[in-house]
Amino acid sequence: MSFKPFLKGWPLAAWGLLGLGGCGPDWDGPPLAHVSGIVTLDGAPLPNAIIIFEPIGEGHPATGFTDENGEYDLEYNEGIPGAVVGPALVRISTWRAGYDNGTFHPSIPEKVPVLYNARSQENPQMKRQVEPNDNEIDFDLSSTAGEIERHPELPVPVLGQR
Numbered sequence: 733m734s735f736k737p738f739l740k741g742w743p744l745a746a747w748g749l750l751g752l753g754g755c756g757p758d759w760d761g762p763p764l765a766h767v768s769g770i771v772t773l774d775g776a777p778l779p780n781a782i783i784i785f786e787p788i789g790e791g792h793p794a795t796g797f798t799d800e801n802g803e804y805d806l807e808y809n810e811g812i813p814g815a816v817v818g819p820a821l822v823r824i825s826t827w828r829a830g831y832d833n834g835t836f837h838p839s840i841p842e843k844v845p846v847l848y849n850a851r852s853q854e855n856p857q858m859k860r861q862v863e864p865n866d867n868e869i870d871f872d873l874s875s876t877a878g879e880i881e882r883h884p885e886l887p888v889p890v891l892g893q894r
Contacts, residue, residue, distance in 0.1 A: 763816070764813075764814035764815060767862055768805045768867070768868060769868055769869040772825060772870075772873065773873060773874070774875050777800065778802045778843070778844075779801075781798045781804075781826045783796050785821075785873075786822075787818060787820050788859075792808075794807060794814065818862060819862075820882065821858060822860055824848045824852075827839070828840040845874075845880050846880065848873050851878075857871075862892055
């Protein structure tokens with residue numbers, strides 16, 4: 733028995749399983765592309781930051797979180813990797829409110845200046861192009877790039893207290 737016919741067709745079968753647009757043949761959303769990279773602040777990896785790519789045009793934002801090495805991968809929706817192909821406005825923040833999935837905890841302070849998040853539209857470095865292939869987009873942020881928005885600390889409630 734020969735496996736040559738099977739081996740000849742495997743690249744086509746693999747391509748079909750992966751989907752021709754990265755999201756499968758039934759995908760009816762905007763074109764997406766893989767986006768990953770590294771975020772640093774003052775030359776050091778920035779862990780636990782959220783990174784948001786807001787498309788300038790059709791589609792909704794793609795998000796990701798940096799790991800302890802400052803590395804991120806974007807998701808368009810949960811379980812759908814990538815970001816909308818085309819120009820995007822990027823926002824990066826470390827702030828988290830003191831409430832998460834029904835649990836109160838101390839809020840996480842912001843470490844990133846507003847020019848990289850709340851006012852990123854004023855910063856040319858935060859306008860990026862997502863190409864239709866794999867994208868490696870790194871960000872080297874500076875803590876001296878301007879003011880850091882101070883969010884109020886949310887108190888952790890004590891049981892029985894209102």
